[in-house]
Amino acid sequence: MAHSVDSSPLGQKTAYISEYDASLLFPIPRSESRKALGITTKLPFYGRDIWTGYELSWLNAHGKPEVAVAEFSIPCDSPFIIESKSFKLYLNSLNQTKFLTWNQLEKLLVKDLSAAAGAEVLVSLYRLQDNDVLQIDSLSSAFCLDELDVMVDQYHPNANLLTADKDNPVSEYLYTNLLKSNCPVTGQPDWASLFIEYLGPKINHEALLRYVISFREHQDFHEHCVERIFSDIQRRCEPEYLSVYARYTRRGGLDINPFRSSNEVALPRAGRLLRQ
Numbered sequence: 001m002a003h004s005v006d007s008s009p010l011g012q013k014t015a016y017i018s019e020y021d022a023s024l025l026f027p028i029p030r031s032e033s034r035k036a037l038g039i040t041t042k043l044p045f046y047g048r049d050i051w052t053g054y055e056l057s058w059l060n061a062h063g064k065p066e067v068a069v070a071e072f073s074i075p076c077d078s079p080f081i082i083e084s085k086s087f088k089l090y091l092n093s094l095n096q097t098k099f100l101t102w103n104q105l106e107k108l109l110v111k112d113l114s115a116a117a118g119a120e121v122l123v124s125l126y127r128l129q130d131n132d133v134l135q136i137d138s139l140s141s142a143f144c145l146d147e148l149d150v151m152v153d154q155y156h157p158n159a160n161l162l163t164a165d166k167d168n169p170v171s172e173y174l175y176t177n178l179l180k181s182n183c184p185v186t187g188q189p190d191w192a193s194l195f196i197e198y199l200g201p202k203i204n205h206e207a208l209l210r211y212v213i214s215f216r217e218h219q220d221f222h223e224h225c226v227e228r229i230f231s232d233i234q235r236r237c238e239p240e241y242l243s244v245y246a247r248y249t250r251r252g253g254l255d256i257n258p259f260r261s262s263n264e265v266a267l268p269r270a271g272r273l274l275r276q
Contacts, residue, residue: 022090044234046265047261048259069130070124076260109121162204175270176193181216183219184219195268226245226260
């Protein structure tokens with residue numbers, strides 16, 4: 001069952017339950033935020049929301065604790081996002097719950113999260129020794145915008161800042177660590193690195209950086225911020241191909257990393273970052 005943001009557990013005093021309770025999950029419809037972007041029917045993008053859970057723990061058959069890092073992959077065409085605090089509360093409810101095997105836990109996570117999102121959620125559990133999965137990405141393949149000397153005076157999203165040179169087609173892979181938005185309920189800051197890969201008219205780098213910084217006082221969920229950025233670049237700059245990927249810093253043991261692309265492509269090259 002879907003809920004409104006106003007009735008979410010965010011910003012409210014909450015009891016932390018340590019035994020399994022799937023009812024803690026709090027789905028929120030994607031449709032309302034998409035209407036504000038003019039998206040009412042077919043989605044103009046493909047993609048997934050990749051969550052990383054760093055504090056997953058449960059008990060084995062002998063009552064001994066197990067720990068893992070989990071990756072949850074939610075398709076962007078699911079009707080619902082899962083509110084992050086409710087996700088954390090749900091994962092906490094596994095702390096004193098016994099599972100015979102890792103596979104049993106993984107199947108339960110898939111079932112519960114898929115029911116909440118309204119679409120199949122992929123789940124992978126990693127042991128802490130899996131360093132090849134959990135290592136920090138060096139970002140050497142992308143161009144960083146952060147050293148550009150720009151004047152900034154707008155801190156709410158303004159698509160009109162974006163410009164592109166239609167006479168100069170290029171292929172670029174860019175990133176910035178300066179994306180900040182705010183939780184729509186608590187107002188707490190959300191920090192992210194943003195990756196943009198595109199083919200088409202050359203986007204003015206200074207204008208793009210000013211646009212990204214303009215989210216600094218904006219209140220919205222991570223997923224919706226990325227969809228707004230994708231939609232604004234698509235409409236203003238008209239690239240032939242575009243992907244937008246944000247890796248947000250964790251809160252409550254979870255990070256959220258939404259990816260949107262004009263094509264059905266593999267997930268982007270950037271992996272876990274230093275701030276994650």
